[in-house]
Amino acid sequence: xxxxxxxxxxxxxxxxxxxxxxxxxxxxxxxxxxxxxxxxxxxxxxxxxxxxxxxxxxxxxxxxxxxxxxxxxxxxxxxxxxxxxxxxxxxxxxxxxxxxxxxxxxxxxxxxxxxxxxxxxxxxxxxxxxxxxxxxxxxxxxxxxxxxxxxxxxxxxxxxxxxxxxxxxxxxxxxxxxxxxxxxxxxxxxxxxxxxxxxxxxxxxxxxxxxxxxxxxxxxxxxxxxxxxxxxxxxxxxxxxxxxxxxxxxxxxxxxxxxxxxxxxxxxxxxxxxxxxxxxxxxxxxxxxxxxxxxxxxxxxxxxxxxxxxxxxxxxxxxxxxxxxxxxxxxxxxxxxxx
Ligand SMILES: [Zn+2]
Ligand SMILES: [Zn+2]
Ligand SMILES: [Zn+2]
Numbered sequence: 001x002x003x004x005x006x007x008x009x010x011x012x013x014x015x016x017x018x019x020x021x022x023x024x025x026x027x028x029x030x031x032x033x034x035x036x037x038x039x040x041x042x043x044x045x046x047x048x049x050x051x052x053x054x055x056x057x058x059x060x061x062x063x064x065x066x067x068x069x070x071x072x073x074x075x076x077x078x079x080x081x082x083x084x085x086x087x088x089x090x091x092x093x094x095x096x097x098x099x100x101x102x103x104x105x106x107x108x109x110x111x112x113x114x115x116x117x118x119x120x121x122x123x124x125x126x127x128x129x130x131x132x133x134x135x136x137x138x139x140x141x142x143x144x145x146x147x148x149x150x151x152x153x154x155x156x157x158x159x160x161x162x163x164x165x166x167x168x169x170x171x172x173x174x175x176x177x178x179x180x181x182x183x184x185x186x187x188x189x190x191x192x193x194x195x196x197x198x199x200x201x202x203x204x205x206x207x208x209x210x211x212x213x214x215x216x217x218x219x220x221x222x223x224x225x226x227x228x229x230x231x232x233x234x235x236x237x238x239x240x241x242x243x244x245x246x247x248x249x250x251x252x253x254x255x256x257x258x259x260x261x262x263x264x265x266x267x268x269x270x271x272x273x274x275x276x277x278x279x280x281x282x283x284x285x286x287x288x289x290x291x292x293x294x295x296x297x298x299x300x301x302x303x304x305x306x307x308x309x310x311x312x313x314x315x316x317x318x319x320x321x322x323x324x325x326x327x328x329x330x331x332x333x334x335x336x337x338x339x
Pocket of ligand 3: 174175178238
């Protein structure tokens with residue numbers, strides 16, 4: 001995520017801000033132009049979820065909508081009177097807004113399910129939900145179980161599942177990968193998909209059952225970004241897609257900060273990064289990937305000096321690089337056809 005600036009005094013603004021700390025003006029995020037604007041006559045004001053402290057996006061004056069494009073995707077949300085679940089919804093909404101920003105940057109369609117069958121909806125459910133649903137995606141509905149927002153619970157699950165990384169933003173990025181799969185491959189590119197990820201017609205239920213019973217193959221890291229990605233081509237897709245979004249977002253941040261890296265050692269090799277650029281404007285994925293390697297090595301080293309775990313605890317094998325490059329190409333192709 002880039003750093004924004006105040007339309008009034010040009011001071012730095014961060015994505016979740018509603019006020020400029022320098023000049024005090026009230027601000028909101030304009031999802032059409034992807035920048036901050038003053039809350040003024042040109043705008044009817046904030047999205048309805050602003051009242052609940054959940055959103056800082058703006059609705060234009062002429063619009064009939066009461067919710068912004070991110071909040072309009074919500075289908076089931078906890079009641080404001082349901083204290084515990086409501087508090088858990090907040091961090092999920094923060095993560096979801098960051099996801100939606102990135103989908104807008106990538107030029108992907110965002111149609112609420114209430115407007116079209118093939119649209120998208122989010123259900124944020126308590127763990128005691130009637131349908132016994134779990135975090136996941138089905139037919140355009142992304143369900144997130146609210147207890148994921150409890151960091152202790154999430155860490156327990158992370159250990160239990162032997163995952164290197166488990167975050168709210170990571171969940172959103174994974175599940176949205178499932179949602180966009182039919183859009184990108186239903187009528188096109190299916191052969192290419194199968195070349196990189198395997199045949200998705202393989203029995204999904206049986207594959208997952210087998211994965212949980214016997215675990216991933218010993219050498220999974222030669223072909224997959226995570227052990228779970230080895231369970232089925234769809235999960236490989238969603239996991240690799242999530243990593244593509246991780247790389248693009250962190251590099252956008254680095255680019256907007258004007259970061260460059262020049263380690264003081266004789267052979268800095270892959271640690272050296274010339275000034276980072278906005279990855280959404282880069283055609284050649286190799287440039288994005290090389291910068292990401294330097295950046296994650298630097299960020300991991302910074303975290304270690306704070307006694308924290310690595311922010312990017314993954315090693316990307318050559319085969320995984322090819323899959324990421326394929327995702328970059330597919331998205332470029334999609335934008336070309338749809339703009
Ligand atoms: Zn200002
Ligand atoms: Zn909103
Ligand atoms: Zn999945």
